[in-house]
Amino acid sequence: MMRIGIIGLGHVGSTLAYTLCLQALATELVLIDKNEAKVDAEVLELSDVLCNLAHEIKLIKNDYSELETAEIVVFCAGDITVLETATDRLAELRVTAEIVRDVAPRLKRSGFSGLILSVTNPCDVIALYLANLTGFDKQKVIGSGTLIDTNRLKNRAGKTDVLVIGEHGESQVALHVSETIGKLAAKTGWEIYAVKHHTAFGIASSVAKIITVLVKGEQTILPVSTYDQVQGCYYSTLTELSLPKGVVKRVIPTLTSQEAERLQQSIDTIKQNYQQI
Numbered sequence: 001m002m003r004i005g006i007i008g009l010g011h012v013g014s015t016l017a018y019t020l021c022l023q024a025l026a027t028e029l030v031l032i033d034k035n036e037a038k039v040d041a042e043v044l045e046l047s048d049v050l051c052n053l054a055h056e057i058k059l060i061k062n063d064y065s066e067l068e069t070a071e072i073v074v075f076c077a078g079d080i081t082v083l084e085t086a087t088d089r090l091a092e093l094r095v096t097a098e099i100v101r102d103v104a105p106r107l108k109r110s111g112f113s114g115l116i117l118s119v120t121n122p123c124d125v126i127a128l129y130l131a132n133l134t135g136f137d138k139q140k141v142i143g144s145g146t147l148i149d150t151n152r153l154k155n156r157a158g159k160t161d162v163l164v165i166g167e168h169g170e171s172q173v174a175l176h177v178s179e180t181i182g183k184l185a186a187k188t189g190w191e192i193y194a195v196k197h198h199t200a201f202g203i204a205s206s207v208a209k210i211i212t213v214l215v216k217g218e219q220t221i222l223p224v225s226t227y228d229q230v231q232g233c234y235y236s237t238l239t240e241l242s243l244p245k246g247v248v249k250r251v252i253p254t255l256t257s258q259e260a261e262r263l264q265q266s267i268d269t270i271k272q273n274y275q276q277i
């Protein structure tokens, strides 16, 4: 039995639900969105998907109380249309922080005690805000972080021994590549957004990868956003995860003095952004 909840069934949440169905990563999905009609439509379409699959998955609609027995909840509620008219880079934060204020008490009241995977942007800031407002153990609240940025960098650099740490955002730190390639990779998300007006496949498969590691008990180390007690904020570094513990081990890779300086600047950016809530 593996019950996974998804809060926010927009581009990201619905693509993730589809991915989890195809990969049989859950036996039960609890699907939640403030737009009830959207949940109804997604459940209808996912039911059609399940007819083609050899496994069964129970789909549960819009009921926070059903999260009490969930092992994992993915938080991907938001409003991607904000980016159409954004005048500053914190425009999305104002909207998503408000959504956290709505969702956190509901999640707390549900009795949920599993692991949260937080995707909503700005990813590192929202992960901390969600952890603070729910009061959940920060080892059990994980941001999807720079796994997606690392994948984008692999594709841009044409090699696999690369890594992105720090903020899931402009201040991210690309390792083992030239600064030019690092900057190009960081722009990839915006290039996709400029045409599609959202991104979903890359992040949904990254979250599915994190869930695979958790569900199958793989000891794979991933660049995800986790809490650093000394810095008092979330940012990405190599992290080993497990269920139900959450963070098993965080590892900061060996950095040159210049890379260490850039990582500290990235951490400072995340902290300053948190202060804007």
Ligand SMILES: NC(=O)c1ccc[n+]([C@@H]2O[C@H](COP(=O)([O-])OP(=O)(O)OC[C@H]3O[C@@H](n4cnc5c(N)ncnc54)[C@H](O)[C@@H]3O)[C@@H](O)[C@H]2O)c1
Binding pocket: 007, 008, 009, 010, 011, 012, 013, 032, 033, 034, 035, 038, 076, 077, 078, 079, 080, 081, 092, 096, 099, 102, 103, 119, 120, 121, 122, 123, 144, 145, 148, 168, 198, 199, 200, 203
């Ligand atoms: N971390 C990453 O790498 C990454 C990648 C892509 C997108 N994102 C972020 O994920 C978020 C979602 O993106 P999207 O394209 O799916 O957005 P979207 O606008 O398509 O969908 C958001 C969904 O959240 C729902 N929602 C809003 N407020 C809610 C609430 N209070 N309770 C329940 N549901 C609520 C909306 O009804 C909508 O269906 C955004 O913040 C986006 O920036 C993060």
